[in-house]
Amino acid sequence: MSIKAEKKKPAETAVKEKEQVAAKLIPIYIMGKRYEVPEGLTIMKAMEYAGYVLIRGCGCRGGTCGACGTVYRKPGDYKLQVALACQKTVEPDMYIAQIPFFPVNRALYDFSKLTAAPEEVFKLYPELFRCVACNSCTKACPQGIEVMDAISALKQGNIAEAARLSFDCIQCGLCTSRCFGELAQYHMFQLARRIYGAKIVPRAEHLTEMVKAVDEGRYDRFLEDLKQTKEDDLKKMYQEREVEPMAAGEDWKPKDTTYL
Amino acid sequence: MSLAYYPGCTLKTRARNLEEPAVASMEALGLKLDEIPRWNCCGAVYSLADDDLIHRVAPIRNLIRVKKQGKMELVTLCAFCLNTLKRANLLMKEDVEKRDTLNTFIDEGIAYSGEVKVVHLLEVLRDEIGWEALAQKVKFSLRELKVAPYYGCTLLRPREVAIDNVEAPSILREFLKAIGATPVDFAESTRCCGSYQIISNPDDISEYARDILNSALSHGAEALVLTCPLCDYNLGQGQKELMKKHNEFRELSLFYFTQLLALALGLDPQICHFELNYGNPESLLREKGLLS
Numbered sequence: 001m002s003i004k005a006e007k008k009k010p011a012e013t014a015v016k017e018k019e020q021v022a023a024k025l026i027p028i029y030i031m032g033k034r035y036e037v038p039e040g041l042t043i044m045k046a047m048e049y050a051g052y053v054l055i056r057g058c059g060c061r062g063g064t065c066g067a068c069g070t071v072y073r074k075p076g077d078y079k080l081q082v083a084l085a086c087q088k089t090v091e092p093d094m095y096i097a098q099i100p101f102f103p104v105n106r107a108l109y110d111f112s113k114l115t116a117a118p119e120e121v122f123k124l125y126p127e128l129f130r131c132v133a134c135n136s137c138t139k140a141c142p143q144g145i146e147v148m149d150a151i152s153a154l155k156q157g158n159i160a161e162a163a164r165l166s167f168d169c170i171q172c173g174l175c176t177s178r179c180f181g182e183l184a185q186y187h188m189f190q191l192a193r194r195i196y197g198a199k200i201v202p203r204a205e206h207l208t209e210m211v212k213a214v215d216e217g218r219y220d221r222f223l224e225d226l227k228q229t230k231e232d233d234l235k236k237m238y239q240e241r242e243v244e245p246m247a248a249g250e251d252w253k254p255k256d257t258t259y260l
Numbered sequence: 261m262s263l264a265y266y267p268g269c270t271l272k273t274r275a276r277n278l279e280e281p282a283v284a285s286m287e288a289l290g291l292k293l294d295e296i297p298r299w300n301c302c303g304a305v306y307s308l309a310d311d312d313l314i315h316r317v318a319p320i321r322n323l324i325r326v327k328k329q330g331k332m333e334l335v336t337l338c339a340f341c342l343n344t345l346k347r348a349n350l351l352m353k354e355d356v357e358k359r360d361t362l363n364t365f366i367d368e369g370i371a372y373s374g375e376v377k378v379v380h381l382l383e384v385l386r387d388e389i390g391w392e393a394l395a396q397k398v399k400f401s402l403r404e405l406k407v408a409p410y411y412g413c414t415l416l417r418p419r420e421v422a423i424d425n426v427e428a429p430s431i432l433r434e435f436l437k438a439i440g441a442t443p444v445d446f447a448e449s450t451r452c453c454g455s456y457q458i459i460s461n462p463d464d465i466s467e468y469a470r471d472i473l474n475s476a477l478s479h480g481a482e483a484l485v486l487t488c489p490l491c492d493y494n495l496g497q498g499q500k501e502l503m504k505k506h507n508e509f510r511e512l513s514l515f516y517f518t519q520l521l522a523l524a525l526g527l528d529p530q531i532c533h534f535e536l537n538y539g540n541p542e543s544l545l546r547e548k549g550l551l552s
Contacts, residue, residue, distance in 0.1 A: 118273050129304075131300075131318075132317055134317055146298075152298075152299070152301065155300075156269045156272040180314065
């Protein structure tokens with residue numbers, strides 16, 4: 001339809017036609033019951049369209065909080081599919097169920113007393129060794145994480161590798177819901193990332209030194225000068241400041257080294 | 261040249277004293293151990309239940325991934341990993357029905373029927389390098405070190421996966437001779453250390469260890485040489501219990517074969533991690549003038 005033609009029509013008709021265009025309905029099944037919902041909605045919006053009021057199993061609606069883990073199947077395919085309800089758009093004949101929460105025990109620990117030894121994870125989550133490498137966890141991950149490989153890394157005492165592989169984990173718990181060995185994968189990974197961040201990654205010594213220098217007041221004088229500078233002069237200083245070139249090497253230094 | 265290498269979980273945690281000297285030694289021998297990416301647990305123990313296919317999944321997934329990486333031979337150091345991988349592989353060669361079930365379930369995108377050959381590092385030393393060639397590479401003969409070869413079960417049983425003659429194995433004896441040590445034969449060299457029975461019956465640990473250690477000692481051994489972290493744990497802890505109970509019990513040093521290999525090749529003893537061994541191997545080596 002051309003814009004010109006649309007303009008000629010009365011406003012009411014145009015709205016009606018627009019609705020008809022947007023409202024192509026497709027059948028989906030929520031917990032086994034058939035609903036017709038507009039094409040293009042996410043699973044979460046489709047559930048709301050169907051009348052569900054979500055007070056759990058929805059959070060950020062942006063694919064990062066992990067609250068809306070969802071499983072579905074399509075007719076003729078035995079494979080179970082997984083998705084985040086807030087991210088995946090509906091497809092015709094999807095059979096959908098949400099698994100927003102899955103019960104699993106989280107170990108309690110005093111983090112300050114933990115070391116980076118592999119045995120810390122073994123002691124807190126001994127069920128780690130119940131893994132039979134069936135790989136169902138990996139297939140259930142909506143983030144595409146190699147979950148089983150990360151579990152293997154933990155068994156091998158490689159906490160850094162487990163932290164690296166599980167970096168995108170949003171703790172939706174779908175892996176745990178599918179686990180033959182009844183492991184608490186996502187809690188183990190969180191422990192691994194905590195240990196990695198706090199006890200394996202080398203501390204940035206220059207940062208410690210810099211914080212100390214700030215605390216000791218090395219920059220107070222410069223800050224005081226800035227506070228006394230007039231707005232126009234500040235703008236000029238900002239515009240004329242020396243910027244580190246994109247391809248600067250490690251040894252790059254500004255011409256004016258007063259503040260170093 | 262390099263060999264596809266499967267370490268096993270224990271070698272990355274408790275038994276670094278088995279792995280690190282092996283990796284360094286093989287590099288020195290010009291056959292680098294190239295750790296395969298994306299390996300998982302070997303299955304820990306080969307389940308004897310007839311319908312327990314889920315416990316075949318872990319070893320076979322490893323072998324399928326090795327095949328996918330284009331490798332046809334896989335080297336292991338741990339006798340238990342060897343046993344579990346090799347027996348699962350045998351099943352994939354021989355049982356068509358179970359093979360199909362497993363291939364479908366494992367779902368790695370390729371069909372597998374036991375094509376990867378699983379070997380132990382001792383077999384590589386014997387068959388690919390050869391005892392004579394190995395002997396020529398020895399820089400530091402371990403002469404005067406009297407070592408009893410302890411095979412345990414998993415290198416030799418069952419017969420279908422044995423790396424040597426089941427009744428009268430000689431591979432460790434030949435290995436010890438090649439690196440210049442003095443092998444001490446004893447009847448209990450293939451007796452079980454207690455294996456995983458120790459988990460359900462921890463009090464039996466010294467019972468299993470007693471006959472093995474006593475027999476080796478009575479034949480004049482100063483040390484046992486091992487290939488398996490579970491044998492090491494059971495005999496080492498068992499020995500500690502025996503020493504607590506009997507003041508007169510003499511301590512025997514426990515070595516992994518790879519540690520003796522690295523020493524004989526003149527590599528830095530630091531890589532042997534003797535601090536992880538049972539039975540004070542460092543004081544024995546110093547006494548014999550084999551360690552400064």
